[in-house]
Amino acid sequence: MNGEAVFPERDEIRIEAVLHALADPVRLDVVRQLARSGEVACGALDVSVSKSTLTHHLRTLREAGVTVSRQQGTIRLQSLRRKDLDELFPGLLDGVLAARH
């Protein structure tokens, strides 16, 4: 979780990458938690995977343009790019979050 986080500009976000990033149960769970809670520290995410696996999933979400992260002191906060995603793909995120399973 060190170094500058890299994420695409809004106009570089591609639908295939977003869909791929969301098509995983752990990443989808992270997205649901961020949708509920806003900014969340990596350590506060409730997931059943190792820290290194979570780091990998968070990178996939970030590089696809689904999330951004920012450093605040010693913690890194994750949040959804809801505004960008809603503008680019109106309804997509709501539809995904509406899924019961």
Add this chain to the structure above:
Amino acid sequence: MNGEAVFPERDEIRIEAVLHALADPVRLDVVRQLARSGEVACGALDVSVSKSTLTHHLRTLREAGVTVSRQQGTIRLQSLRRKDLDELFPGLLDGVLAARH
């Protein structure tokens, strides 16, 4: 394209499978064509892959619950399960179809 096509009941459709099925440029292109045209014969789909590759992609879409197919004489017609998807994941398909890239 022979034999009975297998596809999940509405309540068996899972969001991860739908997102995975949509997260591919060829399959997404097929979905766009079905969204525009309604029922389309496999042979009438405008794709740049071989027939066997297309068959594989159509199976992935069908097994995820994104499409259904039905035999009509010697041709097999594909269509989107728009009603099912809109009920399960309201907005998802519209958001995906709204993507410019």
